[in-house]
Amino acid sequence: MSLKFDPDDSLLNASWATVLLSERDVAGQVPVNFVTTSAISLRAACFGDNKFERSAAEKCLSNLIAVGYRRFDIDLYWSTEVRQWLLCPVSIPQNMHVVTASPDATPTSTAAVSEGTVTAEPDESSDRLLYELGPYQCSDDFDLPDLLDVFHDYFKVTNSDLVIYLRYLSLNLHVAADPTSPDKPASTVTGEELPIGTERASYVMKDKLGSYIYDPHQLFEDRRDLNDSWYGVDDAYKPIVQYFTIEQDAKGVQSTPDGWPNPKFIQLAAERRMLVEYGSVDPQLDDYDLSEENEVIFSPGYLTTTVQVSAADDGSGDSGCIYNADETDIASVNASWAISNRIPLPRNLSDDQTLRYISDLVINLTACGITPTLNDTLFGDTADNTPDPYRNLTLSSSWAWAANQPIDPTVTSDSADSDDLRCAVMDLPDDGHWHTANCSMTRRAACRIDDQPFRWTLSTDPLSYADAYNNACPRDGTAFAVPRTGLENTYLYHTLLSQSIDLIDPSSDDPLLHEVWIDFNSLDVETCWVTGGPGTTCPYTSDPDQLERRTVLVAAVAGIVICIIAALTLFVKCNANRRNSRRNRRVMQGWEYEGVPS
Structure with a gap:
């Protein structure tokens, strides 16, 4: 029986669909290689107990998808015995005598493998056997297609524009150990022992998820003629071209040697849902020719630029932050596919303290333009x-809104102002996170310089949101704008901190001095946040009730809308020289922390 997308019911919460949707949409035209996400090792999150059971893996992967992890590092093991890519590090025994334990037998942690005999127990959740192989317990016939079935089912039940999010896979290739020697290194695989034809990982990926994958060939074709690819779609789906190099031939055809499509193009125009790369490849597979695999899978490390980062005892970043106040050119701020190296967990802390430390580190890395990897x-x-700790960490990778934001105008206690809480400000005491505000208030406005992602200035005069959109920005080449990534947000935040105290003062009690308009509003539909000024319409529907019904229904069924717990009030400092906020306290500590379940 195929595995399904089947997360815990407790994780299916649509309360914060607006947060996820608005953050996805505001970054929708930034090339995917510059959009941070949340990454996790499937080996650590699902098989850290060395138990590779199909039903448990189905639940684990489903839960990780449901709580919002977008990128998965997956370890695959080639078994020359069963000629399959397994999740278990040891090959499932073939042509050996299997001693089946009684159903109520207590599992042991060590295999009884000697002289051609192996112990197995019935898998209580299926009709399969669970083999005891050294330190591992492995379901028979648990392989790569099983894993992909979960993604396939998830894609089928999340086919609304409101709940589509890209996923990324990084496949690390190994050789499965011999079942008679499960604790010893695997042998080198050569010649006919190597995968061929339909056994190749690329074939399996294409067979299971081919219609959902944005592959290397598509990237090559799109790059060679931008006029007919990324430029040939609706304006809302086109990329922000400042992020990549553009060349033009004598016929006026534009191309790019290094550009990537943006999420809206991939998800909504090309109707694809996944990108796949090879990660590491063990020396035992040196003869495995990956050049034949690039039909659907990118070459090793193609979607990864590992950034060596380190952290202080409080979870703030000591080194590795991509933000640099002295560098604002894209060519100098190399955040393409930036992913953190592994950060050791702190010692001598309680579980709650450890989780808070990791959460602070995730927040910090995201603000620095780096995808954190658990x-x-x-x-x-x-x-x-126990999915809650994993959920808490992926929630920390959200970068835009402050705690309990955006405020829902329909439930605010101040009914007189409820209809006007439809515009967004950057709040400096919240270290650059966003709040809803009355659109008729007067504030200064954030202005982007020359369409450059990391160059900002501030309007000199306070205006209402509508007037800010029309004429706030001080000179030619500047435009009222909104940050589209965590790194852009950090650059704007630091730009504002550097302004004259007469214009900006994070320690002031006067909102005029510590709140700044950004071009983000929900004036058309209260649950739909858009950029482009007060006249912009919601791209999904003009009926607020329909949008709300669809958002809640699809999220509840699919389980992909995450409850963003009252979180992320402030950024932690990206570098040691980060300025203190009004309260002279460490940032991003104020979120409603659930702790570690007992």
Whole structure:
């Protein structure tokens, strides 16, 4: 039986659909290589107990998808015995005598493998066997197609524009150990032992998810003629061209040697949902020719630029932050596919303190333009059994709104102002996170310089939101704008801090001095945040009730809208020289922390 997308019901919460949708949409035209996300090692999150059971893996992967992880590092093991890509590090025994334990037998952690005999137990959740192989317990016939079935089912049930999010896979290739020697390194695989034809990982990926994958060939074709690809769609789906190099031939055809499409193009125009790369490849597979694999899978490391980062004891970044006040050119701020290296977990802390430390680090890395990667099994438990700590961390990778924001005008206690809480400001005491505000208030406005992502200035006069859009920005080449990524947000925040105290003062009690308009509003539909000024319409529907019904219904069924817990009030400092806020306290500590379930 195929595995399904089947997360825990407790994770299916649509309360914060607006947060996810608005953050996805505001970054929708930034090339995907500059959009940070949340990444996790499947080995650590689902198999940290060395138990590779199909039903548990189904639940674990479903939970990780449901709580919002977008990128998965997956370890695959080629078994020369069963000629399959397994999730278990040891090959499933073939042509050996299997001693089946009684159903109520207590599992052991060590295999009884000797002289051609192996112990197995019935898998209580299926009709399969669970083999005891050294330190591992492995379901028979648990392989790559099973894993992809979960993604396939998830894609089928999340086919609304409101809930489509890109996923990324990084496949690390290994050789499965011999079942008679499960603790010893695997042998080198050569010649006919190597995968061929339909056994190749690329074939399996194409067979299971081919219609959902944006592949290397599509990227090559799109890059060679931008006029007919990324430029040939609706304006809302076109990329922000300042992020990549553009060349033009004598016939006027534009191309790019290094550009990537933006999420809106991939998700909504090309109707694709996934990108796949090879990560690491073990020396035992040196003869495996990956050049034949590039039909649907990118070459090793193509979607990865590892950034060596380190962290202080409080979870703030000591080094590796991509933000640099002295560098504002895209060519100098190399954040393309930036992903953190593994950060060791702190010692001598309680579970709650450890989770808060990691959360602060995730917040910090995201603000620095780096995708944080979780490579550890949290507190010795996997996400099928205890998903809450894993959920708390992926929530920390959200970068835009402050705690309890955006305020829902329909439930605010101040009914007199409820209809006007439809515009967004950057709040400096919240270290650059966003708040809803009355659109008729007067504030200064954030202005982007020459369409450059990391160059900002501030309007000199305070105006209402509508007037700010029309004539706030001080000179030619500047325009009222909104940050579209965590790194853009950090650059704007630091730009504002550098302004004269007469214009900006984060320590002031006067909102005029610590709030700044950004071009983001929900004036058309209260649950739909858009950029482009007060006249911009919601791209999904003009009926607010319909939008709300669709958002809640699809999210509840699909389980992909995450509850952003009252979180992320302030950024932690990106560098040691980050300015203190009004309260002279460490930032991003004020979120409603759930702690580690007992």
